[in-house]
Amino acid sequence: MRRLRALPRSHLVAGVCLLALVLYPVVNPWKPYPQGVLLLGFLLAIQASSWNIISGYGGYTSLGHGMFLGLGSYTAGILALRWGVNPLWVAPLGGVTALVIAVLIGSVVLRTRGHAFVIITIAMLLAAQILASNFKSLTQGSDGITLALPFWGRDFQNIPFYYVFLGLLVLTVLFSAWLRRTKFGAGLVAIREDEGKAASIGVNTTRFKIVAYAASAFMIGTAGGVYAYYLTFINPVGSFAILGSVTIVLATLTGGRGTLYGPVIGAFIVNLVSEESTVYGGGTQSRVLIFGVALMLVVLFLPRGLLPTAEAWWRKRHPVEVEYTDQAGALSGGPMKTYERALAATPGTGDGDTPLLEVRGVSKRFGGLTAVDGADLVVRPGTITALIGPNGSGKTTLFNLITGGMSADSGEIWFDGRRIDAMRPWSRGHLGLGRTYQVTRLFKEMTVQQNVVAPLPDSRWRTMFSDAVHGHEADRARDLLDIVGLGRMADQPAGALSYGQQKLVELAQVMMLQPRLILLDEPAGGVNPSLLGRLTEVIRELNRGGVTFLIVEHNIPLVLELCDPVVVFSRGAPIAEGPPALIQQDPIVLDAYLGDDWRPAAEPAAQSSPGSRGAATGEVVQ
Numbered sequence: 078m079r080r081l082r083a084l085p086r087s088h089l090v091a092g093v094c095l096l097a098l099v100l101y102p103v104v105n106p107w108k109p110y111p112q113g114v115l116l117l118g119f120l121l122a123i124q125a126s127s128w129n130i131i132s133g134y135g136g137y138t139s140l141g142h143g144m145f146l147g148l149g150s151y152t153a154g155i156l157a158l159r160w161g162v163n164p165l166w167v168a169p170l171g172g173v174t175a176l177v178i179a180v181l182i183g184s185v186v187l188r189t190r191g192h193a194f195v196i197i198t199i200a201m202l203l204a205a206q207i208l209a210s211n212f213k214s215l216t217q218g219s220d221g222i223t224l225a226l227p228f229w230g231r232d233f234q235n236i237p238f239y240y241v242f243l244g245l246l247v248l249t250v251l252f253s254a255w256l257r258r259t260k261f262g263a264g265l266v267a268i269r270e271d272e273g274k275a276a277s278i279g280v281n282t283t284r285f286k287i288v289a290y291a292a293s294a295f296m297i298g299t300a301g302g303v304y305a306y307y308l309t310f311i312n313p314v315g316s317f318a319i320l321g322s323v324t325i326v327l328a329t330l331t332g333g334r335g336t337l338y339g340p341v342i343g344a345f346i347v348n349l350v351s352e353e354s355t356v357y358g359g360g361t362q363s364r365v366l367i368f369g370v371a372l373m374l375v376v377l378f379l380p381r382g383l384l385p386t387a388e389a390w391w392r393k394r395h396p397v398e399v400e401y402t403d404q405a406g407a408l409s410g411g412p413m414k415t416y417e418r419a420l421a422a423t424p425g426t427g428d429g430d431t432p433l434l435e436v437r438g439v440s441k442r443f444g445g446l447t448a449v450d451g452a453d454l455v456v457r458p459g460t461i462t463a464l465i466g467p468n469g470s471g472k473t474t475l476f477n478l479i480t481g482g483m484s485a486d487s488g489e490i491w492f493d494g495r496r497i498d499a500m501r502p503w504s505r506g507h508l509g510l511g512r513t514y515q516v517t518r519l520f521k522e523m524t525v526q527q528n529v530v531a532p533l534p535d536s537r538w539r540t541m542f543s544d545a546v547h548g549h550e551a552d553r554a555r556d557l558l559d560i561v562g563l564g565r566m567a568d569q570p571a572g573a574l575s576y577g578q579q580k581l582v583e584l585a586q587v588m589m590l591q592p593r594l595i596l597l598d599e600p601a602g603g604v605n606p607s608l609l610g611r612l613t614e615v616i617r618e619l620n621r622g623g624v625t626f627l628i629v630e631h632n633i634p635l636v637l638e639l640c641d642p643v644v645v646f647s648r649g650a651p652i653a654e655g656p657p658a659l660i661q662q663d664p665i666v667l668d669a670y671l672g673d674d675w676r677p678a679a680e681p682a683a684q685s686s687p688g689s690r691g692a693a694t695g696e697v698v699q
């Protein structure tokens with residue numbers, strides 16, 4: 078009983094609804110019409126819940142998902158004819174066909190995104206229709222395939238179909254709920270919110286998208302096999318109709334994209350509207366018009382769907398009190414113990430002579446603009462290296478090249494003795510290369526804790542399908558949040574944090590990767606002075622714990638206090654490098670970046686300091 082009470086209210090309501098649906102044919106066995114309407118509602122809900130995996134969780138909108146229902150129908154229909162078996166027994170093979178086709182198509186089309194992806198999915202649906210029409214030896218073309226009538230007696234009507242579709246719907250919702258609880262589900266949401274950022278924290282975005290596409294196809298394909306038997310007739314136009322795909326999208330958008338129960342609720346509503354429009358609105362043709370208007374109304378007035386809108390309304394009426402977080406006290410109570418725990422799994426940084434990161438002659442052009450121009454850079458293990466320079470000198474672009482957000486036009490990048498410039502961003506993350514962004518890129522719809530546990534340390538399937546938040550990891554996330562003074566905000570949505578707090582959470586997040594090198598892009602930007610002190614202290618502590626830093630920063634006093642060595646960038650390449658004391662007096666640096674405010678009273682004629690790289694010659698002067 079206590080376990081039942083601990084269940085979220087939504088699961089309890091879903092359980093009661095399920096019980097009612099299971100009992101309905103028993104209580105009302107002689108009502109074939111409402112049973113038929115419900116049955117089609119189950120079928121649409123299976124499709125909407127499945128579509129939700131790739132398009133709701135993952136954010137890739139497919140407008141051709143009805144194709145998988147057609148593929149399942151044809152697979153079961155063709156096999157039933159050829160093997161002389163009942164289509165019900167081979168319906169799961171419809172799911173397998175849909176899954177295999179989804180993997181093949183997904184490997185290609187998921188390279189595109191946005192409008193391009195939507196258009197390609199429609200094209201795929203139409204291509205399937207044309208293939209089914211023309212591949213007559215297999216599909217019997219536009220004549221279609223006629224299947225045997227159900228093997229059970231007429232007294233049973235469509236009740237067996239009712240239970241098969243209801244069973245498939247329950248399986249689909251359970252599957253979707255399980256996926257959402259795993260690292261895979263969290264990774265999909267991360268991809269939806271910010272794909273580039275997801276890749277930089279170790280999410281193998283290519284694999285995640287293909288698996289999500291395939292997972293979203295399987296149940297629809299299986300249901301398609303059963304649907305073929307229910308209809309006893311399939312043809313290309315009916316099986317691959319665009320209206321079917323639009324209905325799936327409309328159902329999910331109506332109920333709430335990205336939620337567990339929203340697609341199911343939306344499917345029942347849309348199915349009811351569809352039935353009513355057929356009965357009272359002049360037949361099937363009127364559906365196109367009604368669906369078009371409904372889609373427009375949903376997008377305009379319910380952009381988030383019914384369920385999220387109702388949840389937001391409820392939260393507004395019943396606000397949860399958030400405790401004020403006194404960050405100033407966060408580090409005062411014996412922080413070392415927490416640091417030790419949080420850093421326990423962070424690997425050491427090796428000997429100080431071998432560079433941890435080496436950039437060799439790297440260039441990047443944007444059209445006519447050379448943002449990075451044959452740059453060389455060395456970061457030694459255990460250092461806090463600064464990269465400073467004027468606005469637009471190419472520092473962030475260099476960060477993007479190092480972490481894989483962009484690929485270089487030429488040059489080599491080595492990390493810990495391995496060449497990494499051809500590696501995908503997540504592989505670089507798995508090696509221990511982490512970064513934060515100039516403008517924070519947290520996943521705003523996730524909680525702070527979900528953000529911190531989002532990084533993936535490797536690409537193993539086991540990791541991918543493990544719980545999104547589990548014991549040891551949750552402890553480490555809590556420790557890291559305590560370190561940055563935000564432990565009490567763990568359950569708040571990340572979007573509700575101040576900008577400075579988001580910077581600190583992003584640092585905690587990148588620490589979950591157990592990085593050996595962290596690239597911080599303007600960590601002090603927009604952070605208030607008291608938080609800044611905390612940030613500096615955290616960086617120092619992490620550095621003492623074995624983490625190397627490369628920091629881009631315009632706050633020069635902070636750089637001079639925190640970093641050694643300092644590399645100065647100008648026009649896409651380093652012009653000087655050395656300890657802070659020398660850099661701040663270097664005439665080349667004063668001319669190119671620091672300016673007169675930093676110039677000593679009696680400045681001698683411009684000449685290079687001992688640590689400078691000769692700006693005119695491009696040679697390194699040691």
Ligand SMILES: Nc1ncnc2c1ncn2[C@@H]1O[C@H](COP(=O)(O)OP(=O)(O)OP(=O)(O)O)[C@@H](O)[C@H]1O
Pocket residue numbers: 443446448466467468469470471472473474475515
């Ligand atoms: N994706 C892009 N497309 C076109 N141009 C770009 C792109 N990214 C950067 N640039 C250009 O490359 C140059 C270097 O930009 P970058 O952001 O690397 O400089 P930065 O040194 O980090 O500047 P800041 O200190 O202002 O952040 C700029 O002129 C910028 O406009």
